[in-house]
Amino acid sequence: MGVLRAEPARLGAASRAVGSAWRAYDWQLSAYALMLMTFGLVMAYSNSVHDGVSPFSWGTTFTRGAAWAVIAVAVFVAATAFDYKWLKTFAWPLYAVNLGLLGLSLLIGDGVGNSSRWVTIPVVGLQFQFSELAKILMIVVLARYLSAREARLDSLSTILGAGLLMAPAVALVMLQPDLGTSLVLAAIVAGMLFMSGASLRWLALLGAAVVAFIPVAWNLILHDYQKARLLSFLDPSADPQGSGYHLLQAQIAVGAGGLLGKGLTNSTQGQLDYLPVQTTDFVFAILAEELGFLGALVVFLLFVALLWRILTSAWRARDPFGTLFGAGVASMILFQLAVNVGMVIGIMPITGIPLPFITHGGASLITLALGLGILQSINIRQARAEW
Secondary structure, three states, X not given: OHHHHXXXXXXXXXXXXXXXXXXXXXXXXXXXXXXXXXXXXXXXXHHHHHOOXXXXXXXXXXXXXXXXXXXXXXXXXXXXXXXXXXXXXXXXXXXXXXXXXXXXXXXXXXXXXXXXXXXXXXXXXXXXXXXXXXXXXXHHHHHHHHHOOHHHOOOHHHHHHHHHHHHHHHHHXXXXXXXXXXXXXXXXXXXXXHHHOOOHHHHHXXXXXXXXXXXXXXXXXXXXXXXXXXXXXXXXXXXXOOOOHHHHHHHHHHHHHOOOOOOOOOOHHHHOOOOOOOOOOXXXXXXXXHHHHHHHHHHHHHHHHHHHHHHHHHHHOOOHHHHHHHHHHHHHHHHHHHHHHHHXXXXXXXXXXXXXXXXXXXXXXXXXXXXXXXXXXHHHHHHHOOO
C-alpha cells in the first residue's frame, strides 16, 4: 500500500515540476522575437516584389527567408528542449569546433570579391556563415570561463583571459575579411565583462589600449575599401558615386518615408534599385521608406521589449552561467541594432553589421534562434530545479 500511495505522490510532484517549468517559460520573449521575425519576412516579401518576379517563386528573397524562418523555429524548439547545463560541460570542445569552422570558411568559403564568408550547404544549396554561429558559441565559452571565475572578476588576469579567448575568433573572422562581425565579437566580450561586474578601472584601461591600437589597425589590417566605408559617414557627399553612395541613398530613403511611409512594396529606392544591398545591410532604409517613422518606431519598441525580457531572464538566473549567457545575447543584439541603424542614418561608420531578425540572412536568424532557445532552456530548467 505504501508503494501505491508513493506513486501518485511522485506523479504529482512531476506534474507540478512540469507546470512550474512552463510557467517559467518566457512567452513574452518568444512573442517579441516572433513579431520581429515577421517584420523581417514582410521586408523580404517587399524586396522580392522589387525583383520583378513572383515573391512565392523558389529562390526569391521571400521564399529563402521563409525557409530559414522554419529552420530557425526548429532550432529554437530544439535548443529549448536541450538541457543547457551540457553546454557548460562541453564548452571547451565547442570552442575548438568554433575555431575549426572559422578556419574551414577560409578554406572553402565564398563571398564578394576575394572574401571567404559563406559556405554552401550541399543538396539544398543554401549558404551559411559560420562567423554568425561563432557569436553564440563564443558567448557559451565566455559564460563558462567567467562563471568559473566569479570570485575573481576584478582580477586583470580574468579580464585578459576573456580577451585572449576571443582573440583567435576575431583574427579568423578578420581574415575572411569581415570587419562587422569582428566588431560584434569584441562588443560581446566587452558587454559580458561589464555586466558581470568586472573592474571598471581595468576595463577603462583596456579600452584606452584598444583606442591607441586603432592607428596600427588602420595602417596594417584594414583594406582600402574598408577604410573608405568607415570614412564615408563623415562626408558622404565627397564621393557620391563611390564610397558615399550607399549612405546618401539610404538617407534619401529614410527621409522619403515621412511619418506613415509610402506603403509596403512602394519604395522608390527599392523599386528603382537605387539602394544596393537593400535586403541585408540597408534593409532598415527600405523599412523606413515603406512603413515610415511609425513603422520604424514599432520595430524599435519590439527590440526594447525583447532586450528587457532577455535581461530579465539573465537577472532571474540563479546559475552564473545563465546570467552571463543572457548578458552576452543582450550585448550582441543591442550592438548590432545600434550600429546597423546608426550607419543607415549616417551617425555610425558603415561596417556591414546586420539588423537582427530584419536583415535577410539565414545564419543570422539561426544564431538568434539558438541564443534565445538556450535562454528559454535556462528559464524552464531552473524553475524545475525548485521541486
